[in-house]
Amino acid sequence: MKKNKKDAESPGIQVTSPPKSTATTMEGRENELIALAYDAAEERIRNGTASSQEIVHFLRLGSEKERMAQEEMRADIDLKRAKVKAIDDSEHLEKVYNDAIEAFKRYRGDDEE
Numbered sequence: 001m002k003k004n005k006k007d008a009e010s011p012g013i014q015v016t017s018p019p020k021s022t023a024t025t026m027e028g029r030e031n032e033l034i035a036l037a038y039d040a041a042e043e044r045i046r047n048g049t050a051s052s053q054e055i056v057h058f059l060r061l062g063s064e065k066e067r068m069a070q071e072e073m074r075a076d077i078d079l080k081r082a083k084v085k086a087i088d089d090s091e092h093l094e095k096v097y098n099d100a101i102e103a104f105k106r107y108r109g110d111d112e113e
Contacts, residue, residue, distance in 0.1 A: 023029040044050040045058070060066055 021029055021032055023032050041050065041054050044054060
């Protein structure tokens with residue numbers, strides 16, 4: 001069956017190939033692919049060919065409930081980082097105290113056991 005010119009130019013199909021990846025890490029490559037997926041979804045939304053799932057996905061992203069959930073996750077991450085820092089700081093402080101106690105013992109002339 002012969003394809004007409006209109007089929008080859010249907011929305012959502014790119015005739016040109018995207019540029020090669022410039023990422024040097026897996027994380028960078030993943031970010032590039034995510035950006036391409038967002039670009040493709042945006043194009044489908046703009047030209048009216050997006051699926052209902054795509055539209056609902058972006059509607060949910062923009063909801064107040066989703067924003068609050070994202071804010072809560074960021075706060076949880078900040079709290080966990082603060083806890084790790086507090087543990088690291090307390091370990092460092094314990095070492096400083098022990099070093100000071102040993103210095104005082106040497107200064108007093110206490111025999112080491």
